Amino acid sequence: MPLLLTGFRLNLLGRFLALAIAALGIDLIWGYTGLLSLGHGVFFALGGYALAMHLKLQIPVETQGVAPLPEFMGLYGVTKLPLFWQPFYSFPFTALAIVLIPGLLAAVLGYLVFRNRIRGVYFSILTQAATIIFFNLFNGQQKFINGTNGLTDFRTLFGATVSAPQTQFVFYVLTVLLLVGTYALCRWLTTGRFGNLLVAIRDDESRVRFSGYDPTGFKVLVFAVSAGLAGLAGAMFTLQTGIISPKAMDIAFSIEMVIWVAVGGRASLGGAVLGALLVNYGKSLLSERFPDIWLFFQGGLFLLVVMVLPNGLVGWVRSQGLQQLRSLLGRRPAVMTYPSLETDPEVEQERQTLSKHD
Amino acid sequence: MLTGLVDGILGGIGIGSVLLLAALGLAIVFGLMGVINMAHGELMMLGAYTTFVVQNVFKSLGGDWLETYILFALPLAFLVAALMGLILERGVVRYLYGRPLETLLATWGVSLILQQFVRSVNWVLVIGLALFCLFFFGGMWLLSRRADWQRLRGWAIALLLPLSLGISAVTGNILSQTYKLVVTKPWFGAQNVDVTAPKWLRSGFSLGSFQVSSVRLFIVALTIFCVVGIYLFLQRSPWGLRIRAVTQNRSMSACLGIPTQKVDALTFALGSGLAGVAGCALSLLGSVGPNTGQNYIVDTFMVVVVGGVGKLVGSIVAAMAIGTLTYLIGSDAFRPLLTAVPPLADFFTFFSSTSMAKVMVFALIVVFLQVRPAGLFPQKGRTVDA
Numbered sequence: 001m002p003l004l005l006t007g008f009r010l011n012l013l014g015r016f017l018a019l020a021i022a023a024l025g026i027d028l029i030w031g032y033t034g035l036l037s038l039g040h041g042v043f044f045a046l047g048g049y050a051l052a053m054h055l056k057l058q059i060p061v062e063t064q065g066v067a068p069l070p071e072f073m074g075l076y077g078v079t080k081l082p083l084f085w086q087p088f089y090s091f092p093f094t095a096l097a098i099v100l101i102p103g104l105l106a107a108v109l110g111y112l113v114f115r116n117r118i119r120g121v122y123f124s125i126l127t128q129a130a131t132i133i134f135f136n137l138f139n140g141q142q143k144f145i146n147g148t149n150g151l152t153d154f155r156t157l158f159g160a161t162v163s164a165p166q167t168q169f170v171f172y173v174l175t176v177l178l179l180v181g182t183y184a185l186c187r188w189l190t191t192g193r194f195g196n197l198l199v200a201i202r203d204d205e206s207r208v209r210f211s212g213y214d215p216t217g218f219k220v221l222v223f224a225v226s227a228g229l230a231g232l233a234g235a236m237f238t239l240q241t242g243i244i245s246p247k248a249m250d251i252a253f254s255i256e257m258v259i260w261v262a263v264g265g266r267a268s269l270g271g272a273v274l275g276a277l278l279v280n281y282g283k284s285l286l287s288e289r290f291p292d293i294w295l296f297f298q299g300g301l302f303l304l305v306v307m308v309l310p311n312g313l314v315g316w317v318r319s320q321g322l323q324q325l326r327s328l329l330g331r332r333p334a335v336m337t338y339p340s341l342e343t344d345p346e347v348e349q350e351r352q353t354l355s356k357h358d
Numbered sequence: 359m360l361t362g363l364v365d366g367i368l369g370g371i372g373i374g375s376v377l378l379l380a381a382l383g384l385a386i387v388f389g390l391m392g393v394i395n396m397a398h399g400e401l402m403m404l405g406a407y408t409t410f411v412v413q414n415v416f417k418s419l420g421g422d423w424l425e426t427y428i429l430f431a432l433p434l435a436f437l438v439a440a441l442m443g444l445i446l447e448r449g450v451v452r453y454l455y456g457r458p459l460e461t462l463l464a465t466w467g468v469s470l471i472l473q474q475f476v477r478s479v480n481w482v483l484v485i486g487l488a489l490f491c492l493f494f495f496g497g498m499w500l501l502s503r504r505a506d507w508q509r510l511r512g513w514a515i516a517l518l519l520p521l522s523l524g525i526s527a528v529t530g531n532i533l534s535q536t537y538k539l540v541v542t543k544p545w546f547g548a549q550n551v552d553v554t555a556p557k558w559l560r561s562g563f564s565l566g567s568f569q570v571s572s573v574r575l576f577i578v579a580l581t582i583f584c585v586v587g588i589y590l591f592l593q594r595s596p597w598g599l600r601i602r603a604v605t606q607n608r609s610m611s612a613c614l615g616i617p618t619q620k621v622d623a624l625t626f627a628l629g630s631g632l633a634g635v636a637g638c639a640l641s642l643l644g645s646v647g648p649n650t651g652q653n654y655i656v657d658t659f660m661v662v663v664v665g666g667v668g669k670l671v672g673s674i675v676a677a678m679a680i681g682t683l684t685y686l687i688g689s690d691a692f693r694p695l696l697t698a699v700p701p702l703a704d705f706f707t708f709f710s711s712t713s714m715a716k717v718m719v720f721a722l723i724v725v726f727l728q729v730r731p732a733g734l735f736p737q738k739g740r741t742v743d744a
Binding site: 109113259301 | 652
């Protein structure tokens with residue numbers, strides 16, 4: 001793949017793969033647990049900011065007498081590095097913070113919300129409000145995190161120039177590896193008992209509660225994991241775009257993330273990745289061609305997916321796509337039964353006794 | 359010291375009544391159908407743009423007409439938004455009942471389309487749209503009179519859709535080639551447009567030592583009018599009775615012969631119309647643009663969440679509380695009261711801007727929901743998940 005693409009396209013693909021990591025997280029919480037979070041932009045941005053702060057602190061120490069500061073701080077008269085920037089000197093801390101800060105925030109917010117059995121649309125609204133709140137918070141802090149402009153202009157990481165093609169290629173490979181790792185993690189989470197429990201919560205939470213489980217803990221955990229993944233995605237995305245700004249906390253971006261999963265197919269991990277890649281590729285293609293009326297396409301996509309493809313592409317192929325293809329080719333639709341029923345010895349026995357009576 | 363507080367409360371009531379006006383429709387629709395209409399803000403925007411158009415028409419009439427345009431703009435904004443709501447309900451929302459999260463996404467899509475629509479609407483677009491509707495829906499209507507309609511339906515859509523799309527696209531193209539800018543110039547464009555309030559609303563008057571601006575007073579009066587109107591409609595009219603019945607128990611009402619689909623459509627149109635009125639009121643307060651709706655949508659949702667579903671009183675109290683609190687914190691009215699406790703005063707000063715006040719109000723709302731998860735005045739019922 002890398003050999004076929006030019007540097008620009010490869011970088012673009014790397015970005016989309018980073019977004020696919022976030023899509024996996026959303027699929028975990030929306031597709032499997034049935035909680036529609038409209039606030040994942042916050043977690044995405046937090047991860048991005050954590051890494052960007054580390055990158056901003058890669059400044060040469062040669063400025064004598066004065067403690068080195070990211071350049072924008074000087075503009076607003078900050079002379080000392082704020083306390084919350086200090087730990088980001090260390091790379092191990094940053095690497096942990098990328099996942100843990102969003103995860104912890106999600107855990108706290110999730111605990112407060114889920115404990116009271118607030119769910120469904122209420123949960124969506126609250127997460128959406130959180131998006132606005134954090135957008136305001138980050139937008140207003142001009143002094144400490146450069147407000148609207150966001151953090152940009154990264155120089156080096158481990159001595160390598162961030163914007164150099166070789167470094168970007170390493171980032172690309174890293175993103176691919178992380179995506180594979182994330183996929184494996186999500187697969188592991190969703191196939192076992194935990195995954196079954198998540199699906200049970202999605203389908204009927206009250207029954208889960210009546211069966212003696214407390215859904216709160218599980219929901220908090222899955223929300224935190226999902227937020228952590230979004231943070232990871234944000235960090236990788238920031239590395240490859242070279243900027244993180246409060247725009248990532250836009251309501252629009254958070255809802256867009258959901259539509260990636262919806263297009264690909266809910267409750268299917270491959271679908272989430274596919275959806276993220278397809279939608280973003282389509283977006284970059286269409287908004288290059290028709291920048292003025294891009295919103296028409298986006299709005300139309302939302303309507304189309306929800307009305308025509310409620311289970312996304314993967315869901316359509318699974319449920320009826322093959323059938324419709326067959327009927328287009330003029331074949332008769334195959335009669336579907338449950339294969340396990342055919343081989344069930346009890347059913348077999350039942351049939352035999354029934355036929356004897358005839 | 360007290361003057362500041364009273365001043366703040368007066369200002370807060372102004373903001374609160376705008377919020378209430380915006381949230382009223384949302385709350386009714388949400389209470390009835392459990393549907394969150396993300397396009398509610400865009401319906402407000404439509405109302406605001408209607409006001410703008412009416413103002414321009416009256417301006418061209420000249421003379422004293424300009425002074426009265428608002429009285430015509432209000433009902434027209436209601437009608438335009440209500441019509442749009444009706445289309446939205448019949449075209450999209452009714453297929454998605456019982457799937458609130460999907461409805462949320464679909465209405466978000468509609469809101470994006472509406473935003474882009476007011477940005478780029480021009481004669482070509484309007485003519486193309488009209489042609490498309492004529493051919494597609496007209497063709498469908500003609501074909502649906504045939505006996506074997508059910509069998510034809512799939513084919514009809516597959517044939518008519520590209521055909522009517524093609525015709526309208528080609529016509530639009532030819533039109534824009536021949537007439538150029540006359541037809542391709544956007545009506546409103548992406549910039550904000552300004553509505554000037556009529557002269558009799560622009561002045562203010564003083565009440566003791568307080569200044570009261572007439573526009574705010576007008577909006578408060580409008581809100582009271584709307585709330586009383588809605589209350590009377592819901593409590594006294596036969597359709598209001600039906601709406602209340604469906605809100606409480608949909609399946610039981612359907613069993614008793616209430617046409618729930620009609621009730622849904624009517625309520626959705628009513629809620630949308632209220633959004634239009636809210637938009638008209640908004641346009642008096644400042645300039646309006648394609649993004650106007652987005653700025654209000656989250657605040658109005660918060661009103662619905664705090665107020666509890668399906669209760670008018672809840673929405674009123676919540677809107678007033680949120681509006682007043684935001685205004686008081688944002689305008690730093692608490693500081694004079696707290697000079698005795700410097701850390702607390704500093705704390706409030708940190709939040710003393712409109713956007714930071716929202717941060718604090720959100721935190722307060724999350725805390726509030728810990729005490730009353732279902733809002734101020736929740737519906738009482740015996741279901742497991744009330």
